[in-house]
Amino acid sequence: MAKTKIVSKQRDAELTKKLILDAAECEFARRGLLGARTEDMAIAADCTRAMIHYYFDSKETLYQLVLERMFSEQAKVAQGFDINQATPPEALERFLRIIMTDLRENRNLPLIMLFEGIQNEGKYYKQIVISAIYEPIQAILERGKKEGVFRSEINSLHTSINIMGACLFYTMSRNNLAHMFDGTPDILNKDLYDVHVDQAIQLILAGVSNSLPS
Amino acid sequence: MAKTKIVSKQRDAELTKKLILDAAECEFARRGLLGARTEDMAIAADCTRAMIHYYFDSKETLYQLVLERMFSEQAKVAQGFDINQATPPEALERFLRIIMTDLRENRNLPLIMLFEGIQNEGKYYKQIVISAIYEPIQAILERGKKEGVFRSEINSLHTSINIMGACLFYTMSRNNLAHMFDGTPDILNKDLYDVHVDQAIQLILAGVSNSLPS
DNA sequence: CGGTTAACTAACATGTTAGTTAGTATGTAC
DNA sequence: GTACATACTAACTAACATGTTAGTTAACCG
Numbered sequence: 001m002a003k004t005k006i007v008s009k010q011r012d013a014e015l016t017k018k019l020i021l022d023a024a025e026c027e028f029a030r031r032g033l034l035g036a037r038t039e040d041m042a043i044a045a046d047c048t049r050a051m052i053h054y055y056f057d058s059k060e061t062l063y064q065l066v067l068e069r070m071f072s073e074q075a076k077v078a079q080g081f082d083i084n085q086a087t088p089p090e091a092l093e094r095f096l097r098i099i100m101t102d103l104r105e106n107r108n109l110p111l112i113m114l115f116e117g118i119q120n121e122g123k124y125y126k127q128i129v130i131s132a133i134y135e136p137i138q139a140i141l142e143r144g145k146k147e148g149v150f151r152s153e154i155n156s157l158h159t160s161i162n163i164m165g166a167c168l169f170y171t172m173s174r175n176n177l178a179h180m181f182d183g184t185p186d187i188l189n190k191d192l193y194d195v196h197v198d199q200a201i202q203l204i205l206a207g208v209s210n211s212l213p214s
Numbered sequence: 215m216a217k218t219k220i221v222s223k224q225r226d227a228e229l230t231k232k233l234i235l236d237a238a239e240c241e242f243a244r245r246g247l248l249g250a251r252t253e254d255m256a257i258a259a260d261c262t263r264a265m266i267h268y269y270f271d272s273k274e275t276l277y278q279l280v281l282e283r284m285f286s287e288q289a290k291v292a293q294g295f296d297i298n299q300a301t302p303p304e305a306l307e308r309f310l311r312i313i314m315t316d317l318r319e320n321r322n323l324p325l326i327m328l329f330e331g332i333q334n335e336g337k338y339y340k341q342i343v344i345s346a347i348y349e350p351i352q353a354i355l356e357r358g359k360k361e362g363v364f365r366s367e368i369n370s371l372h373t374s375i376n377i378m379g380a381c382l383f384y385t386m387s388r389n390n391l392a393h394m395f396d397g398t399p400d401i402l403n404k405d406l407y408d409v410h411v412d413q414a415i416q417l418i419l420a421g422v423s424n425s426l427p428s
Numbered sequence: 429c430g431g432t433t434a435a436c437t438a439a440c441a442t443g444t445t446a447g448t449t450a451g452t453a454t455g456t457a458c
Numbered sequence: 459g460t461a462c463a464t465a466c467t468a469a470c471t472a473a474c475a476t477g478t479t480a481g482t483t484a485a486c487c488g
Contacts, residue, residue: 010484010485011434011435011436011483011484011485012435013434013435016435016436029332030332030333031245031246031248031249031333032245032246032249034245034249035245035246035248035249035333037475038475038476038477039474039475039476047436047437048436048437048438049475049476049477050436050437050438050477050478050479051435051436051437052476052477053476053477053478054435054436057477058476058477059476059477111332113390114386114387114390116390117387117389117390118243118244118325118389119244119245119249121389122389122390122393127393130390130393130394134394151416151420153416154413154416154417155409155413157394157395158384158409158410158413158414159413159417161383161384161387161391161394161410162380162383162384162410162413162414162417163380163417164383165379165380165381165382165383165384165387166376166377166379166380166383167379168379168383169375169376169378169379169380169382169383170372170375170376170379172328173328173331173375173379175331175332175335175336176327176328176330176331176336176344177375179336179341179344180344180348180371180375181371195369195372196372196375196376199368199369199372199373199376200372200376202365202367202368202421203368203373203376203377203418203421203422204417204421206365206420206421206422206423206425207416207417207418207420207421208417208420209420211420211425224454224455225453225454225455225464225465225466226465227464227465230465230466251444251445251446252445252446252447253444253445253446261466261467262466262467262468263445263446263447264447264448264449264466264467264468265465265466265467266446266447267446267447267448268465268466271447272446272447273446273447
């Protein structure tokens with residue numbers, strides 16, 4: 001048997017903290033606050049459970065920090081986006097592309113938000129995060145209706161939700177959908193995800209636009 | 215203090231079993247297999263935890279029975295649906311209406327499926343359930359493309375997923391979306407849900423259809 | 429080097445959860 | 459009414475989860 005010298009890994013507080021946060025984010029996105037196991041986080045972060053309590057008070061505190069980190073990332077994404085730019089279809093396409101592009105990185109956000117609503121009645125999240133996504137879409141839809149480029153029968157509230165459904169469902173259901181792509185291990189790989197984004201935008205733009213020339 | 219005679223409730227094995235199954239379904243839809251608490255199921259079913267083990271072997275067995283019951287309900291819904299009926303837009307509208315109408319009753323199915331994929335890698339579900347939903351949509355989309363009534367740029371796989379996203383997201387996110395409807399306690403109430411269904415179908419049909427007359 | 433601080437670990441204490449068991453109450457058949 | 463089967467409960471156990479603590483090791487600085 002080969003001699004294996006046990007090398008203790010380098011100490012790096014910042015890295016360990018980040019690894020724990022990353023692992024916690026994944027674990028919370030898998031099972032929510034209550035279902036998440038600190039043991040599994042520790043394994044994923046390659047440290048002991050005690051380290052979680054050394055750097056973070058409790059599972060709940062850690063959860064709140066994970067949410068905050070995720071939300072502050074999200075807040076930057078569409079910051080300063082001008083909903084009145086260009087034509088309504090162009091504005092809508094750009095906004096959705098920004099949101100979806102970010103979601104490939106920030107892929108745990110939709111699931112954690114979903115869990116948060118279902119399991120904790122939204123106790124820990126800030127309303128503003130959801131509004132930041134739906135309000136611009138609703139506003140663009142309203143502008144488009146007013147300008148006659150979007151269909152007048154559209155209910156902008158329901159439609160903004162249905163649009164987000166088309167945009168988010170793919171990422172959220174990645175585990176269930178993988179087998180439909182011949183068992184591709186990660187359907188968020190760039191090539192496939194690009195197709196998803198294009199197809200979603202195509203469906204949505206055609207879905208809201210007036211076919212008659214204005 | 216008023217005298218309160220304690221009346222023991224009537225014994226009814228079948229009812230108790232059903233109440234447990236119903237409670238379990240809700241609880242599994244909230245937290246998944248691992249996160250679900252049998253204590254919470256017992257409270258919801260108005261019985262003791264021991265009753266769960268009296269009628270059902272274990273939490274896992276109960277979970278499998280809940281899945282089976284849900285799937286067999288789902289299987290009936292679109293049974294015998296002829297994807298070649300009428301025109302492709304009509305067929306698509308009818309199919310989606312059937313699916314969405316059922317989903318107001320069978321409202322836990324999408325969440326349980328999602329959890330199942332995320333948390334258990336689909337260990338307990340049968341592939342056939344997902345196929346039963348996506349395949350008809352894909353087939354109708356393909357027929358529509360062939361007949362020239364649906365846009366040729368459509369990727370039927372991605373689009374069927376995006377369509378289901380628009381259809382399912384509303385029900386799945388009911389907790390997160392409630393505040394957008396002035397905090398309506400249940401956005402699956404018939405009036406609001408009917409609007410959702412109409413708006414989703416409108417978006418989808420316009421989204422896939424060729425604007426040019428064929 | 430030697431001493432101090434901070435990162436980390438192992439073992440423990442405490443609380444929670446699934447599952448069991450021994451016994452009680454209720455409806456039913458004779 | 460009494461005997462019996464079955465629906466049900468309370469009180470338990472074993473396993474597991476979170477959080478704590480006392481001690482160990484690595485890095486850094488004089």
